[in-house]
Structures are given as C-alpha cells and as structure tokens.
Amino acid sequence: MASKTIPIVDSHIHLFPADELDNLAWCKPGNPLAKQHSLEEYRAAAHAGAGPDSPPLRGFVFLETDRKNGGDGTDWSGPLMEIDWLRRIAEGRPRPGQGHAAADAALCLGVVPWAPVHLGPARLAEYLAEAERAAGPAAWRLVKGFRYLLQDKPDGSMLRDELIEGLRLLGRKGFVFDLGIDQHRRGRIQLEEAVEMIDRAHEGVLEGEKCVFVLTRPPHTLDHMCKPDVTIINTADPAFIAWRSAVFTLGKCDHVYMKLSGLFCEMSDAMRARPADEIFMAIQPWLAVVLAAFGPHRIMFGSDWPVCTLDMPRGDGDGDGDGAASPWVKWRDVVRRMCDLASLSEEDQAMIWGGTAARAYGLEID
Template sequence: MAADIPIIDAHIHLYPEAEISTLAWCTPEHPLAKQHSLEEYNTATGDSKPQGFIFVETDRKNDLESGVKDGSGWKYPLMEVSWLKRIIAGQPKDGEGHTKEDAAMCTAFIPWAPLPSGAVVMEKYIDMVKKEAGDSWPKVRGFRYLLQDKPKGTMLQDNFIESLKFLGRKGFVFDLGVDQHNRGRAQLEEVVEMIDRAHDGVPEEQKVVFIINHMCKPDLTVYNTHTDTSFIAWRTAIYTLSKCNKTYMKLSGGFPEMPDSLKQRSAEDIFDALMPWMTILVASFGASRIMFASDWPVCTVGVGDGAWTKWKKIVERLCWMASFEEEEKRMVWGGTALKAYGIEQ
C-alpha cells in the first residue's frame, strides 16, 4: 500500500469506563468489559494511524416503548451521542482517553435509532439526537439498529420499512448489521426483501443507502466452499445485494467468524483461507463499493493487540490480489466510505 493513501477506518467502537454499564451486551467477564478509548485505538494502529474513523453505535441499553412515550428509554443511546460530541469538540472528561488534538479524527458517527417504532417516532428521536449533538450534528451521517440478534421478521415489519424510507428522505444512511454465521440463510433472504421494500416506489434520489457491516458475517469455518450450503447461500445473497447500486460493503468483522486456530496465523495465511469470500466481494461490489473497516476493538478478541495491523495487511493483500489501480486502492482505503456516507472533504 502506498504510504500517501489516506485511511478512513469505516467501523470502530469506543466507550469510556464510566459508561460500560450502559452497554447491553457487556457482562463483567466479557473480554471487552473495559474502557476502549481513542488513546488505545491510536496505539493499536501504530504507524498506520488513519486520517479518520467512522464511529458506529455500540448497542447501548434502550427501551423502545418507553422512548416512544417520553424519551426516557433513549437515555443511554443519547448518552453515547454526548460522548461522541465530547470527542469531536476535543473536550474530554478526566480519564476518557482522548485529547483536543484527536477532535478531527471523527469523520462521521452513526448513532442507534428506534427503527421498529416507525417514521413518526424516528422523527422525534432524531430531533433529540440533533439537540444532544449540538455543533457535532453535521457528523451524524446515518443510524443503525442492530438486526443480527433480533427476532425473525423484525426488519420486514411495516414500521421498520417506513423508518428506512424516512431515513432516505432525510438523506441518512442505514448501517446494516446481520449475521449469516449464526442466523443462517433466512436472515439474508430477509435483508434482500427488506431492501426491495424500502426502495419500492421511492424516487432514486430518496432511496436509503445501505452500508452492510462485516460482510454479513459469513461462516469462515467452512472448508469446502464448492459444496457447503452456507457458503452457497452467502454467495447468492452477496450477488443479489450488489445488484442494488445503493448498497455498500464493509471489509470488516472477519476474525470473530474464523476458527481460533486461524486467527493466530499470519495475515498471509488468513487471506489465503478467506480467498473464496474475498473473491466474491470484489467480483460483486468492486473497489467503488467496498471499504476498509477494522471493527476495533471487537477485532482484538482472540487475536490480541496486533489485530488492527493484521486486518490491514489482509485488506492490502486483497488489493494486490485484485490488481487494483491506484485510484481503486484509494476508494477501498477511504474514498468509498466518504462517498457512501456522503462526506465532503
């Protein structure tokens, strides 16, 4: 990778120690149950420090029904907005692990949003995000409601589709987090139907952009991709999703889906094992719709402190394998993220 190509890391998570109890998934024994700050992130990236990053919500505790009534159920997601505002303003509280000099690094941030509640509630919630974000509001480029662990049919409910159309009208993207490894083919089939319904009857300029997280979390333990039904279902879904020009793919989230033995091997060995999946992603989306994303600090679990650098090497090898030209590499390392999120620089 040429040293002069700027990196935008399109998917990271941060949270201060004082707010760990607000994370819905975080138990005391969880390997990520400690502060993950910009100071630690900068250390993890070493000499390859990105020009910027896109922060994605960390699944804070919430109560959709309470939020609909009085907003109180949205306390912790709005607390996360306030946390990002402090980073962007360069105004940390003691011990939060970021400085005034870090302020420019946040290229965009993607808060949580209550999409199952419908457009009217979404408008109320987004007004509250705007108020909480203050001067940092222009950095809010979209929203996420994590679908990977939600009941079957959640993303196909009328209110959910209505919320997606609302985001499109307002110029926001939707970060799409699903999990083929654990939820199987049916969840990917729902995604295809959801996108079709969200775009049905909508003018092109108002269609919501979908930014797909973590390659849809494929099962990377598969050995024989020629016959494995899981791989074939993933491949079919990826090709189908790529046919919509409003979809983009993050090259991220690979480590959690691998067997533990593979995580500890070299970046070159890991890339060779991932070749069938990487080939499909390049063939379907191309350099103009795939983007480098680390999923830090999740990427460190089972891998260690060198995870960010190892994942970067894997994506570098992908660019080499695909024989990308200079401009194509610039898209993968930052240009695609800027385009997909509608960020002007």
C-alpha cells in the same frame, strides 16, 4: 505497493469510556471488552507494529455500541448519553481519564448512532429531533447515518411495515442505515429478509430519496460481510452458496455498500493465529465474491476495533508495547494482500481504503 501511501479511513470502530460501561447493554462482568476503549488506545492499536512505510490514518467512522434502550427501544436515555459523549469528542472537550485529547476531534469523520427505526416514522422523527439537540451543531454535522441491530431480532423483523417506513424516512433525510445481519448463526433467512427489506424500502422511492445501506456488524456479535462462516473449507457447501447468492443479489443495488471487516471473530483459533498472508489465502473465496459483486468502489476497509481484538493470540493484542502487530494492523495487511493479488489500480485501492467510506457516508475529507 500503492496502498502504503493512501490515507486510510476506518469505516467501523467502537469507543466507550470507563465511567459509562454500565450503560452498555452487553457489558457484563467477565466480558473481555468490559473496560474503557478510548481514542488514545485506538490510535496506538492502529500504529502498533505497523512500520515506517505504513499508510497514514486519516480518521474513522464511529458506530453505536449498543447502549441500553429499555429492551424495546422506547428508552432513549442511554443512546442520547452516547451522543452527548461523542459531542465532547467532536467539540474537543475531553474529560479527564476518558482517553482522548482536543486534537483528536480531527480523526472523527463520521458518527452512526443508534436509532429506533423499528418504531415507525413518527417515533423515529421524534428521536432524531432529540438526537440533534443532544449532539449540538458540531457533532450533528458528523452524524451520517443510524443503526438498529437486526441480527438478533426474530425472523420477520426486517419486513415489518413500521421498520420499512422508518428506513424510508432516513432516506428522505439523507441518512445511511447500517445493517447488521448474521448468516453464520441465523442462517440464510436473514440474507433473504435483508434482500426483501432493501427492495421494499426502495420501492416507489425517488432516486435522491433512497436510503443508503451499509452492510456491517454489531459490536457484540460479528456480521461484517453478512457474517459468513469462514471456517467452511468446501465452497460447494450450501451455506457458502447461499451467502454468495445473496451477496451478488445485494450487489446489484447501487445504494448498497459492503464493509471489509469483522472476520477475525468468524475464524477458528488456529486460523486467527496465522500470519496475515495465510489468513488471506484461507478467506480468499469470500473476499473474491465481495470484490466481484460490489467492485472496489462499493467496498470499504473497516477494523471493527476493539471487537477485532477478541480471542487473539497472546502477543497479537492491542500492540501494547511488545512490538507485535495489532489486530488492526493484521487486518489491514489482509485487505492489502487482497488489493495486491487483484492487481487493483491506485484509484481502486484509494476507494477501498477511504474513498468508498467518504462516498457512502458523505464524509468531509480534505
């Protein structure tokens, strides 16, 4: 299989050090992710049980981890603390115990921090200036876009004028906006609002100023591929039809990309425990829609590590020495199965494994 030799760019991961856990809005006692998830652990997960013929990991794109922001997005100390931590990774200045080394800087290809896009262009511009100062030249060069989670916001939030104008500002500055929505739990209204939001953000905008959207998921709830309910067994179900219609509509916009990630946590426990080949067959209808709507040059592989490890069966965790494939490797094998069954060319596979991420985010890859 050609995909075994194509380097992988993981378009969606999260990292956070133990000494900043209290800065994470979702991190409560008992949460299984409430511990350090380091670059060292990520590297181990990406290689656990992978085998000698596995494709090399070229690097990753880091997504913000929902740092505390005052609830209304006006307290920027938490998000700026995250940017300062990423600066240490980018500059190769690790602190003892945080699980990364100076050489790991080469793996960090792109960074997508939080931004208060909902506050409108004036306040957003203030934040961007603060973020650039916090990042310093090395890390700011890696900032390719921003995310403000919308999947948990009230209906109508995506259509507010302030947010639309904030998106236009990002577009003028050449940044990506990572859009996280939740069709599974919020219903078709989130899909409909996303379509209208993108149309309004692009309306009357010059081609070179359009904001690039990457449909993704948040770190604490799961909405990759617009977060469909993959437990549906009948594709005539209204929820599947609504999701399919919205995906094809979104796919008509050249500036919209889709991440193949995050579906483990949308599966039943029984499905999640199956081998990669069986998981692929179960979710093949959703993967087929995304491939048809976007094509291989606008979809990208993403692991959503460490969220992909949640509720995984025993022995299929982080690949911590038991020889079992990690969820990272298992999801990679699902995507590889899709590429094989679709008989994708080596060029098309290269786009899914890294080329699309490089194009969407403007990554500097050798």
